[in-house]
Amino acid sequence: MPAALDQLTQASAPVPLTDAVALSGFLGLVPDPRGVRGRRYQLSALVAAAAASVLAGARSLTAITEWIADAPAWACRALGFPLAPLTGTVSVPHPHTLRRLLVKLDGDALDQAIGAFLTARTTPTGPGLRAIAVDGKALRGSRTATTPYVTLLAAMDHTGHVLAQRQVADKSRVAGGNFAPRLSRNRA
Incomplete structure (x- = not known):
């Protein structure tokens, strides 16, 4: 599992789907390592789904891909996965697609995005010094x-x-x- 996603396990009182959807707004900082041709899923949807699975308790790449495959259609739709044009169902990526993407992601950029999300999620402690x-x-x-x-x-x-x-x-x-x-x- 990418180290940056591991930060999410320390979030206080996580709400997996809501937090993952909110995180997708911060993922514009992460460059997409995939080629332009053949992109079926948005980068923000794939990473947000991985984040939701980590917030829900997934601790390995296998657990992340299983969580996404088992997620209900409404949750996948909320995360940004498209509807299949012919059937009208929500399609999710193959586990290998997600694994390849997570391995190729810029770890520093993903870490910045998750750090910005966690910082925005916390309430300020007030004036004074911060340890x-x-x-x-x-x-x-x-x-x-x-x-x-x-x-x-x-x-x-x-x-x-x-x-x-x-x-x-x-x-x-x-x-x-x-x-x-x-x-x-x-x-x-």
Whole structure:
């Protein structure tokens, strides 16, 4: 499951369908990695459906695709899936279509869109200082041809909402020398 969608599991009192429909308004920040030819479903509908399934409890790509396949027609229609022109029924994507799309999505752009949605969803705490924790993590099982692992740097408020998350070049820059002193100087 994409790490950005995992942020949605920490949403307080989620309402899967309503929140996913609201999220689709923020998905304009996410570029569509698919070719222009052969697009049958809108990007916002596919990602909103994946988000609704995560909010409903799906924790894997298989569970996400099963939730979408089992969703009632009115829910799929609300998420933005089109009616089949000949039958008038709502068609949903094949599981492989959704898996291919989720793998190709720009993780940073999706993370920004979900972060903006979660920020807009929360109520402001009022005037004053806001505590933010910053931490870096190496993702297990994220080896690529050029790197032994992918490292993410995340900023989170103390209610558990991820404010921003970025992939960084090297874990040593997060944990040690360069990042921590700049953060402490800015706080003073």
